Amino acid sequence: MKKIADNIYHFGYIQEAGGANSYFVKGRANWLINSPKPTAQLLTQLKELGGVDYIFGTHRDVVLHVDAMAKHFNAKRIFHELDIDAMPDAEIVLVGDQEQTLADDEQFLAIPAAGHTEGHCMLLYAGQFLFIGDGVLVSGDKIIVGPAEWTWQSVELNIESVRRLTSLTLSCILPDHGQCLQLEPEEMRKRILTAVEEARSASVDPAERVEALNIYIDEMRALGQTAQVNKMLLELNKVVAHKA
Ligand SMILES: [Fe+2]
Numbered sequence: 169m170k171k172i173a174d175n176i177y178h179f180g181y182i183q184e185a186g187g188a189n190s191y192f193v194k195g196r197a198n199w200l201i202n203s204p205k206p207t208a209q210l211l212t213q214l215k216e217l218g219g220v221d222y223i224f225g226t227h228r229d230v231v232l233h234v235d236a237m238a239k240h241f242n243a244k245r246i247f248h249e250l251d252i253d254a255m256p257d258a259e260i261v262l263v264g265d266q267e268q269t270l271a272d273d274e275q276f277l278a279i280p281a282a283g284h285t286e287g288h289c290m291l292l293y294a295g296q297f298l299f300i301g302d303g304v305l306v307s308g309d310k311i312i313v314g315p316a317e318w319t320w321q322s323v324e325l326n327i328e329s330v331r332r333l334t335s336l337t338l339s340c341i342l343p344d345h346g347q348c349l350q351l352e353p354e355e356m357r358k359r360i361l362t363a364v365e366e367a368r369s370a371s372v373d374p375a376e377r378v379e380a381l382n383i384y385i386d387e388m389r390a391l392g393q394t395a396q397v398n399k400m401l402l403e404l405n406k407v408v409a410h411k412a
Contacts, residue, residue: 251287283326
């Protein structure tokens with residue numbers, strides 16, 4: 169467990185299918201963004217921090233351990249309707265593409281950000297910390313729009329979702345994959361714009377797309393998301409036919 173800011177913790181990265189970075193925020197209520205593996209040691213740490221009231225899932229690929237964690241702490245799960253087959257029992261279902269305050273606490277704002285998946289959603293905390301999901305990766309101090317090969321709904325929508333972030337005053341982005349990045353807001357805005365420009369001119373490598381699709385299909389199978397498996401098998405067939 170690593171402290172990012174006074175009341176924000178990073179629980180590390182889970183490599184398994186359905187895993188990702190997960191974070192904890194101690195606000196008026198206690199929040200997890202994605203879920204770490206609920207080991208005995210971690211459950212004790214979370215209990216000492218006051219337990220968990222809400223678990224925000226960024227999208228369908230990273231739902232591993234959320235149900236078990238929610239059950240342990242009787243926490244409410246928050247998930248977007250367009251990925252809801254990945255978390256059908258979520259207590260709070262986000263609807264539509266408008267930003268919305270969560271749990272009657274203006275410090276927590278859900279930002280639907282379609283593109284990586286249909287129901288991909290970001291969470292803005294305190295107006296400056298953005299749990300950015302998979303729409304963006306961070307490598308070192310570089311921001312990279314999620315590569316086209318690893319985008320499951322629409323590359324164009326994902327780029328537009330990231331571009332819209334330039335209207336925010338962000339000092340820290342916390343991705344599902346890669347490190348957290350803290351910068352002055354103006355520098356953050358510049359780097360997001362640079363990432364968007366690079367993404368707009370990037371080409372798709374068909375061989376890498378095939379490899380990514382095969383990995384993703386296996387992950388979706390492991391998570392029991394049959395409809396997504398079938399959708400991606402169709403996409404895989406198209407890419408392979410086009411390559412041939
Ligand atoms: Fe993802």
